[in-house]
Amino acid sequence: MEETLPADTTRRRFVNWWLGTTAGAFLVSVLYPLTRYLIPPPVAESTAASVTLPFKADDVKPNTGQIFKFGNRPAILVRTASGELKAFSAVCTHLNCTVQYRTDLGHIWCACHNGHFDLNGQNIAGPPPRPLDGFVVNVRGSQIVVSKNA
């Protein structure tokens, strides 16, 4: 088109563009810090690769389990009916509940949604989609040391 737009139309478009950009920039400058504020800063995760348990090996009777702290997450120590010590993460792989040892069943169970794990941490029944993470158990004298799989 030969004809140029009337001066006031181009001026109007410029002002609209200017106002729109300013409003957009203003919104971003408000929303960005707000969003960042709402996301909590990362807390240093415990990097400890092993933990010495606060109870003695003899205190854990066969066919029982006990929860202990591994870093800032719960873990479970189980002494099987045959006397073997095993340790797993106690965080259910389904929805994050803390599992427990069921003496009557002889395996690990989660109360929240009825999930079952065998004594190798394998998910054997119910909704859990993955096995529990296993830990390595070492007994030094009467002390129990649990460490992450190398």
Place this chain on the structure above:
Amino acid sequence: MKSTEPGRGRLWTWLDERTGLGDVERLARHKRVPVHRHGFWYYFGGMTLFLFMVQVITGILLLLYYRPSAEEAYESVQFLMAEVQFGWLIRSIHSWSANLMIFALFVHLFSVLLLKAYRPPREVTWLSGVGLLGLALGFGFTGYLLPWNELAFFATKVGTEITGAVPVMGGFLLRLLRGGPDVTGATLTRFYGIHVAILPAIATGLMGLHLYLVQRHGMSVPPSVEHAGGPARTMPFIPNFLLRDIVGWLTALAALAALAAFFPTELGRKADPFAPAPIGIKPEWYFMFMFQTLKYLPAHILGIEGEVVGILGFGLAGALLLLLPFLDRRTARGQRSSLVTWIGAGMIVYVLVLTYLGYTASATK
């Protein structure tokens, strides 16, 4: 200056000239409610509003003693229940009224759904109503954690973990909600802020919109009544309908007092992040049907984790519910829409059956 209206005092006239009191009065006098055989269901919106007001008042009272931290929350509620005069009453009423409010809200929702009151021009009223349902569930979910007891702790772990299953945004939402990767004191502080400030602010605005739209459009008359020639008569809102409302509200208040006195809310054991989840752990009853569904889903469905399928399913159902006025074109055109009626009835049956199973199926089987 205007002369005093006949029958009105000078104060009334003074206020009217400055605030438009007369307009409000004319509006109130103008409002009429249709009388027909489905009129009973009109009372549940007002009932929900009344119970919400009870929540506001008792909630403010609870704030005077509650301390929102993992170290003090449980103890402050214990103190409230054991030492503060009538502390047990205020907390029990808050808890019972929350439950009755959600119940009234569900009745209101399903009656509006089955009577097709969402049809034009009331689509925005429906949208704001479904939004308020979401807020009410948010109130329930965040409030449940505040006493920091064992049941609430694990219910919150599960409930927030579910947001982690949302595709793409999951991890972000999870951290946003928990205030960190795990449920800790940071989660409690955050839920407290959401429960007493953020949700009330949003709810006030949305409720204002909802009530404004109800005033603007008046009460919806069900299609079946309209086809039969419309309601035979109407009654004035003030005083006839309001007085009937008040009868319901006073009955609800009496029921609340009785429930609080005979079944005071328990506190349970203090949350211990390093104890196993207790046997018989359960969420509030209005989440029970979802909780029970998650129990029945297998670990994997078509290669996707069962819980993700369940959560996406409920998300989809919620979206369909929200968009119902735009999906149900038959009702919008003034035709019968039996399909929506059957789906609505099916939803009610599903919720009832799964809730029943949630309370009766063995927790340890």
